[in-house]
Amino acid sequence: MLIVKKVLNNNVLVAEHPEYEEVVLIGKGLGFGKKTGDSVAGEQAEKFFVLREAKDQEQYKQLLDYVDENFIGLMNDIIEIVEDRFSNRLDEHIHITLTDHLFYAIKRVKQGLDIKNPFLSETELAYPKEFTVANELIEYLNKQLNIDIPPGEIGFVALHIHSALSRRSLMEVNRHTQLIAELIHVIEESLQVDIDRKDLNYLRLVRHLHHAIERINKDQYIENQEPLKKVLQVEYPLCYNLSWKLMKIMQQTLKKSVPDAEAVYLTLHLQRLSKQ
Structure with a gap:
């Protein structure tokens, strides 16, 4: 038995857990009639996840004010799929960020608004595994909700997945993706080429830039190439x-x-591209 700390709605509550401290429990009617200090059987919950920060709990509570419970259930299924594909627990903040993002994305689709993603190819190259799983999730949502979410959303979902896997903020992940896109634009202007996004040399360059950014951030400097x-x-x-x-x-x-x-590696990549 767990102790109720906070009731978020009839189906969602926060409870004390002996191993995880505080957990969010989700189950049909689980929170109905419950109040702080009551006992609740953990096995009655269909889903549970950890939200340790009070700020996260408050954000999740606000989320429940405008996102219907069926969609919350669908999102929990989706997050389980991601954890299963990567055999890894995600940062629990994804329950807030991805739910909020997809709720409004689907709302825009239903309103007939187009969703553009200028960094789609860069995201696919930088995070291929996350992109593949994101594609699977979008197909799953399309089938469950009988809608047609545009491909651009795959890139956004992939960034959310990578953020939750790496436990890096979505802002930082987005900034790196945009940086790579900016660098490619500078290269095209300087070399006066239109780079074929399917060209093998382009794929190698983007992957190199991605890994270079990772190394620079971690201060893992590469050997001298004087x-x-x-x-x-x-x-x-x-x-x-x-x-x-x-x-x-x-x-x-x-x-x-x-x-x-880094100048050596970049020069070699650029030379291959300049031959176009």
Whole structure:
């Protein structure tokens, strides 16, 4: 038996748990007639998850004011699918952020409003596993709700999944995706090329940028490449100079120093692209 701490509505309540401290319990009629201090059988709950922060509990309570209970149940099923696919528990904040996001996304679809995602291809390249699972979730929602959510939403859902898996804020994850898109735009302008988004060299570049950002954030600096750097500076001056321009943008956005060796790897990627 668990002790009720807060009743959110007839079907959702917060209870004390011996292992997880406080948990959110969800079940038909579970909160009906209950008040703080009452006992509740944990096995009566159809779902449970942890929201340790009082702020998160308050946000979830506000969510229940405008999101109907059937959709809450559907979202819990979706989050279970994600945890099953990755064999990993997600940051519980996803119960708030993804529910809120998809609720309004579906509302816009029903109103006939189009959903644009300018970073769709960059998101797919940066987080391929999350993108695949997000695609599965959108198909699941389309089937359950008999609607047609546009493909752009797959990218947004993938970012939510990655945020919950990595336990990094959605704002930070979004900023990195936008940074990669900005760098690609600078490359196209500087080299005066329209990069084929399906070209293998483009895929390699985006993956490299993604990993470079991760390394820079973690201060995992790569080895010195001074001899090769001097050769590339002479052989490919345009691409070499462009690599430093990109590194400066990365440094300003990430507020972190970028190792000189990064110029070597970027120059090699840029040279392959410039041949187009």
